[in-house]
Amino acid sequence: MVVQLLHEVVGTAIVVLLYSLLCLAASSIMIWLVWAHHERDSYVALLSYFTLLGTIASIIQQFHTFIWWRDVKVEQYKYAVAHLGSPEIAIAGPSVGLDLVLFYIREYQSPEMMTKGDGRQSIYDRWLVLRFSIAFAVLGVFQLVTILLEVSQLSNHTMEKLGESANLSKERAKNDFLLFMPGVSTSLLVFVVFGTTRTFRKAIYKTFVPKRFQKKPTEAAPVTTIIPDEDVHANEEYGASFYDAKGQIQPDLGSNGATIAAADTSQPLASIDLARGCELR
Template identity: 30%
Template sequence: MAFQLPAEVLGDAVGVLVFSFFALICSGLMVWLVWSHQERTSYVAGLAYLTLLSTASSIVSQFHDFVLYNDVMTAQWQYARAHPESPEIKISNGAIGLDLGLWYFRQYAYSAESLLVVFWAFSLMQSVYELTNRYRLKEFLNRMNSIGRIMSVVLPILTICLLRVQAVQKSTAAFFFLANVVLMISLAFGSLCMVAIFVRYVYTRGRVVQQSRTEDSSTNATTQGGSTLKFKGIYDRWLLTRFTIAFIVLSVFELTNIIFQLNGIENSNDDSKMEQPDLSVERAHENIVLFLPGPAPSYLLFIVFGTTAQCRKYIATTFLPKSWQRKKETPLDLPFHSTHSVPRASLSNSIKGLRMSAFHTTGSTSDSPNNITDNSLSQIPIPDKVAITFLRRELSTSDDDGVELPVMRPSNSV
């Protein structure tokens, strides 16, 4: 069956569908990553499950609306005319039947995602302030975190059920409030947690800088915001940075979702006053664009949390052909040049160190590792042989005070 959409917007519809399918792939990859790294009950896992399901529901709605566009718009217009005061129709942009059920599910998913993010922010704040290191608070906070995950799933169900109460169905303000109360509370409380984390980070950063100036030494820390964070599975030392980016973008998404609801109220009011359904190209284009924000969190989740070193390596190992992986690890691809210039004396020391390594490796009985000749290079591991040859050439041909030192990939050769 051909799409009933106007021909002028068929390209837009295909583009939105492709965008949504790629988002579905991103969510699927995140679900695979969290299961592979034994993070199946983590906050990222919960977000991955919800984004996968919400994106899938959006794709179902798109196919339904695009294929039966004229029928859907006519049915929505007839219902809006018969129920002009229904807040359910207004805020869902006229959705009825299958579309309305899928809209309720996506509303639940967005609310649950927002709660997961805010409880995750609360958990990170505990780590930043080292609250879990205090014996009296540790057990209490662990229980709070467990309860928070359960509330993230249960509380949105309660609010969605309340939307079906008859009294709420008669009030647009009450319906709008209940539909977005979880999003607004999450945004407010999550912002407070992020501010607290930022304040702690700035305070600790200032102390580290001051201490480094006093001691005239650099401090290498494995902390963020002044407290030790344990990184495992899909996480890395940039966890707080990644989470901050995700929180900001998700906050924008939540605000955008509310704006689209207000736009739906306006469209529903217009439909109830029309003598026939609006099948114009402009309205069709607007309805298509309204599907874009829904799959967006899937991209965000993968870009922010699916690009850690652990995840990139796991994806490459799984999906890249074995021949590419072997080529990538071949020492003959070395050396790579850096932009840092070093004195010739450093190059001499580098050769001496590599010769010493080769001396012990080959088991030479010569009096000195300097006795290693070009013929004996055949017994030296390939990475050291490449480096010795390269450095020797650089010393003999360069007239500059500094030369380019190759950046060698670490070798496990023995």
């Protein structure tokens, strides 16, 4: 199989294809995220499904154009000459057959889904309004570019502009591939706007970042109670009051202690009286 695309344009085509694959990966991650969080029928999920479909259609069309570029351009030229003034050419250009089907899939599925939603917020965050504002702002730019392209195609759809043969120039080929980028960018837009919420960031971090590079959860430090110095000295003085100079425990001077002390002092007095009685005898 011989590739018909001009060699000077192969680099541009490969860059556009790699960018499209990046957008395809973004859509795939979004679908995984909504399924992992049981939001498979939410607004974000439906939007991810259709942007994925549009990106896949664009990649298929890129391969088709990459391989059969000359045949595609000749067939488009014949169709444009045979349908001068057709309103469909203003919308889809001279695309025919498979290219026409793929064009409608990649260009119109995503904008239609951007205007619908079911109001779920379990996977959203407090920046919900800002995220929707960004999405609709980009949608407005996308629609404006689409309208300008349609006007340009309609103005160029004349025999004077079409010429006597198909345009197979290098500039035309580069332009054909660069026009694939707006269609696939919706997938990346959905990921940037809705895939960067706190909930989704945690899931992506735990899944795709190797565990040895993940931050370990910090353990709580043991709780220690600091006793002031004056309290320590007071406790020492209180404990020392129970000991005499020889380190022996001193008797308690409470009510019970007074009775014990009296009992201890009465015993030697009785012995002295007994001794004195013997001497008198």
